Amino acid sequence: METTYTGYVTKSATDTPGLLLEPPSGGSFRFDPGALCLELLTTGGPGRLAAYEVLHDPAALLRWVADSRLSAGLQLDADDAGVAGARVLRHALWRMAAARAHGGDTDPADVAVVNEAAAAPPLAARIGADGSRQWAPGGATVTQLLSTVARDAVDLFTGPHAHRIRECGSHDCGLLFVDTSRPGRRRWCSMERCGNRNKVRAHRARLPGGEGGEGGEG
Ligand SMILES: [Zn+2]
Secondary structure (H helix, E strand, C coil): CCCEEEEECCCCCCCCCCEEECCCCCCCEEECCCCHHHHHHHHCCCHHHHHHCCCCCHHHHHHHHHHCCCCCCCEEEEEHHHHHHHHHHHHHHHHHHHHHHHCCCCCHHHHHHHHHHHHCCCCCEEECCCCCEEECCCCEEHHHHHHHHHHHHHHHHHCCCHHHEEECCCCCCCCEEECCCCCCCCCCCCHHHHHHHHHHHHHHHHCCCCCCCCCCCC
């Protein structure tokens, strides 16, 4: 049975970049993967990543949009078929990003999924009367949403940071991000989580008499 969910995406008061992730291990942390298309990867994924699935229904897709770097005010008509389409695109993006991160081959079938999604018209942005960035009034479709995500992937995978897609350096993390920093030395999903955990670990390993190489104290 199809359920259609229409709702306005409203953003929380904070404008902090990144998604608030709540891993099963407890706690929460902000993770900015550096690109819209990689933000979709936090909602679950293929294979063993199915354990992290959160895109179960249209409301969940709207929650992701609200948390993502798409700005607020988007009116989206989502149904179960749209959610299924989002998962298909997400799985293709997972495999492509992982291949980039680990130096593997990209499956042309995954590229075809991205290209097909990108071929549809994207979300329509506009400049509001107050000068702010807005979405065109009226309900947008999931097809438009996925086109916008897929076009972001086209930009990422063909752009200057395509070789900077990486997996978090923590052995038990697995989050993927693109390093858009100028020096290009980003190693962690977030300093708040894996960065600090590994700093503590490295510090312990160096004891006694060790010295932190990165400066700063948490
Ligand atoms: Zn991490």
